Amino acid sequence: MSRENLDKFNNAVSAILGVAADEVVDSLSSESVDSWDSLNHINLIGALEQEFGVMLPTESIASFQSVAGLKSLLADHGVEL
Amino acid sequence: MTVHSPDESSPAQIATRIADALAEVNDAPTLVKIGHAARGLRPLAPSQPLAPVRLACLGSFTMNPLADALFLAGVGAGMNIDPYFAPYGQFDRALIDPSSGLGVSNATVVLLAVRLPDVCPALYEEFASLDESAATRLIDDWIARLASAIHSFRARNAAPIFMLDYESPIIPALGAADRTASPSQVAVIARANDELRRIAREIPNVRVMEYDALIARHGRRTWADARLAAYARIPIAQANYWSFARFVVSHLRPMLGLSKKVLVLDADHTLWGGVIGDVGPAGIALGPDYPGNCFVAFQKRILDLQRRGVVLCLASKNEESVVLDVLRNHSSMVLREQHFAAIRVNWDPKPGNVAQMARDLNLGLDSFVFLDDSPVECQMMRQALPDVLSICLPKEPAELPGVIDSLDCFEQFSISEEDRRRGALYRAEVGRRSLEADVVDLPTFYRRLEMVMTLAVDNPMDAHRAAQMAARTNQFNMNTVRHSEDDIRRFIASERHHVITLALADRFGDNGVVGLAIVEKTPDEWTITTLLMSCRVLGRTVEHGLIKWIAARARSCGAERLTGLFVPTTKNKPFAPFYESCGFACVAGSSPERWTLPLRTADTNVPDWLRIVVNGGAKKA
Structure with missing residues (x-):
């Protein structure tokens, strides 16, 4: 797990959802975070694409609404967290 | 940027932090930077003198994800934008239905972001199967629907409306043959845009923003992200949110007098x-x-x-x-x-x-x-x-x-003769100041300036310049009401009002039209409802000369009192002592402040160094 990538990931989640970067944990999900609605999720996927220079599948906009899910999605696309 | 608590810093330090944060976002406007900066600045915004803007976004597409970018671009231009997003696709209901909610009825500005591909999809998706009359009918029907929705809104609400113009396709449906074909897709869309501009000319306070040019500047192929457009109906790629937000804000600047000079x-x-x-x-x-x-x-x-x-x-x-x-x-x-x-x-x-x-x-x-x-x-x-x-x-x-x-901060809705000459005007100003430095006493300085004030009363030719001054003048402005050109024309036509513009010339050159007063008349009382003067000519007693002239005129029409209002803003402090310096007395407890001058005893002698020439005034007694 790359520390730099993890910081970048936490920073992105924090910027879009408004949770503090050090409170971004795997168990966070759209169920537990109020600001994690479908529109913010779109911005979150976009932010991760911009930060890591990857293109994520369109279906990911509709699913993976948890920190753990996003991390495994990024891992599938070659981003080691 | 780091989020600090707002309470420890002075407004000036906060202003620096805001400027730094915006410079960083402008450098690389990623969603992460926009998100962090917007979150950091929201609690700081109230400490700053930002113009509040309630922006009703009525779109044919999803605009909510642009909220942070709009807010942030607004702060960068001196405004605090509070966006309201009408339910997706309900733009014409929101315009027509008086009960469409406070978000629309309380708006100070309406952004009507309707894309032609959303309302006339056949023009973009199956153009080759349309004949000339079918294409024309599609445009005519849509324009009629749009015009009637805007008319209906305008009948009950004066808020300015900004509309996006219509985009060209990435590649015309008929390819290289498009321009010579009949119908031509590009020509049909151009006609729709002509119709859109006609609506803007005919309905007061409606303006067109050149959205197609924005898309072209960024590249038609990359303006939208096909995935986002298909999945979420957001026809703007996330990489372009910041450009779109700045584009919108650049059009709000001139309306709010926030364009740079x-x-x-x-x-x-x-x-x-x-x-x-x-x-x-x-x-x-x-x-x-x-x-x-x-x-x-x-x-x-x-x-x-x-x-x-x-x-x-x-x-x-x-x-x-x-x-x-x-x-x-x-x-x-x-x-x-x-x-x-x-x-x-x-x-x-x-x-x-x-x-x-x-x-x-x-x-x-x-x-x-x-x-x-x-x-x-x-x-x-x-x-x-x-x-x-x-x-x-x-x-x-x-x-x-x-x-x-790429500088989008100097935007004006129109360019006047005064604009073209402004450089020379300000150079002359520097010359006047060096004269001032040579002279011992002010009356001598004023006399050497050889000033001639030309007052025009109710002259429709000045409506354009009057509206422009109302939009731009911040410091010497009694209430900063931004009258549109149509508003000014209504006052000119009204029997109960006078619109007085003031032009000033002196030995260093002609300053052009630099002052505006609007008065409302009753038999007993004339009330000044607008009074503003370009700061370029302040400190030369011109503003006092204007008030004395209005007072003399009111008295000769039989009025007992001349009244002036004052609504303080963060920027018009230079105006605050003005009425008192003209001999007005403040009406105790009035809000907004009312100042009155009893005309029977008022001194209306204009200083000897001001020559006044009056044009017009024949419209009404």
Whole structure:
């Protein structure tokens, strides 16, 4: 797990959802975070694409609404967290 | 940027933090930077003198994800945008239905973001199967529907409406044959745009924003992200949110009087390549070949800004004689001494020089833009004068002209004769100030100016300029009501009102129309409902001359009292002592403040140094 990538990931989640970067944990999900609605999720996927220079599948906009899910999605696309 | 708690800092420190955060976002407007900056600045915004804007976004597509970018771009332009997003696709219901909710009925501005591909999809998706009459009918039906929705809104709400114009397809449906085909897709869309502009001409306070040109500037292929458009109906790629937000905000600036007015330029590495003090006039890069041609092109773009009304200043750390020699004698210089309203070449820190320019020109620092190649100078300016928009220039000379093209902070809805002459007007102002410095007493100074005030009463020819002044004047403005040109025309036509414009000439030149008063008349009382004056002419007793003239006129019409109102804003402090200095008394407890002048005893003698010429006034007694 790359520390730099993890910081970048936490920073992105924090910027879009408004949770503090050090409170971004795997168990966070759209169920537990109020600001994690479908529109913010779109911005979150976009932010991760911009930060890591990857293109994520369109279906990911509709699913993976948890920190753990996003991390495994990024891992599938070659981003080691 | 780091989120700080707002309570420990002064408003000036907060202003610097905001300017830094915005510079960082402008540098690389990623969603993460926009998100962090918007979150950081939201709690700080209330401490700043930002103009509140309730922006109702009525779109044919999803606009909510743009909320942070809109807010942030607004803060960068001096406004606090509180966006309301009408339910997706309900733009015409929101316009027509009076009960469509507070978000629309309370809006101070309506952004009508309707894309033609959303409302007439056949024009974009199956154009080749349409014949001429079918294509025409689609456009006519849509335009009729749009016009009636806007009319219906306008009948109950005066809020300005901004509409996006219609985009061209990435590639015309008929390919290379499109332009000669009948119907041509590009021509049909152009006609729809003509119709859109007709609506804007015919319905008051409706304007068109050139969205198609924005898309073209960024590249049609990459403006939208096909995945986002298909999945979430967001036809703007996330990488372009910031551009779109700035585009919207640049159109709100002139409406709110928040357009910049002054461009301060550095000299070395900015107007020319190299350091003049080191290499001398023969050694600087300025001429027909790279990199000199980039600086020539840059100067030409700047001169064009000056010719549309932007005031230029020069702030350089150099020996003054050396820089003046280049301005006067270098054969490839485009910008010459006479193009600059103020030149300060010395070794003092630049913020002090810029502050002095603001005083000399009598313009607010928040109307200044500062361009410098040095990140250190830009940082210093943001630190000392956060109200100044500081932009750091790229190192690559070829990129310089593009910087001017991307400045969206000087926007005006129209360019007047006064704009074209502004550079000369401000230079004359500097001449007047040097005269003032020579003279012992003010009356002598005033007499030497040889001022002639020309008052025009109810002249429709002045409506355009009057509206422009209402939009731009912040400091000497009694209530900062931004009358539109249509508003002014209504007052001119009204029997109960007079619209008085004031033009001022003196031995240094003609200042053009610089003042505006609107009075509302009853038999007993004349009430001044608008009074403003360009700061360029303040301090020359012209404003007092105008009030005395209005008072004399009111008295000759039989009125007992002249009343003036005052609504303080963050910017119009210069107005505050004015009524008292004219002999008005404040009505105790009035809100907004009402000041009255009993006309029977009022002194209406205009000082001997002001000659008044009156034009018009024949419309009504």
